[in-house]
Amino acid sequence: MDIYLDIDGTMIHEDLAHVGDKGAAGLADFIIALRPHTTYWLTTHSMDGNPERARSIMKNYLPPELHPDIDRIIPTTWNILKTEGIDWSRDFIWFDNDILPEExxxxxxxxxxxxxxxxxxxxxxxxxxELTQEVILHL
Ligand SMILES: [Mg+2]
Incomplete structure (x- = not known):
């Protein structure tokens, strides 16, 4: 199964006033559970196909031993809609907090x-x- 990942609001809390600048609960286990799956960035931070910004952001929220799990995530390129960056010839799950009606x-x-x-x-x-235990570990 291919996996597509947004970052802000999906793996990192966006609402700083309420919860502070921190990764979501269970983030490390979520990343580890994705190891068997081909995983892609689907984030504005790497929409030009350069993964460096997405990598450096995520590494702030994960211990060094998990940084190789971040480095293996493949960038996508898209312009207006994130769905442009998805390979629709394959099965996939895309995780995102902000999905447009067109998407x-x-x-x-x-x-x-x-x-x-x-x-x-x-x-x-x-x-x-919940997603790790109820979805990803059953793929
Ligand atoms: Mg987002």
Missing amino acids: WGQFEQGSENQLVIEVNLAANPNQLI
Whole structure:
């Protein structure tokens, strides 16, 4: 299964006033659980295909022993819609906190094994823990 990852609001809390500048609960285990899967960045930080900014951001939130897990994540290129960066010839899950109506619309033509999962850390700070246990470890 291919995995596509947003960063802000998906793996890192965005609402600094409420929770501070920190990674989501369970972030390290989430990253470790992705090891069997081909994983891509789908974030504005690397929309030009350069992974360096995404890498340096994420490494702030993970211990050094997990930095190789960040370095293996493959950048995508896209312009307007993140769905441009997805390989629609393959099964995938895309994790994101902010999915545009036009992006949701692309899934009407996708298969049942092409999924987007909306993350809302503000509403559920433990969502990455749940997704690791209930989704990723069952792929
Ligand atoms: Mg985001």
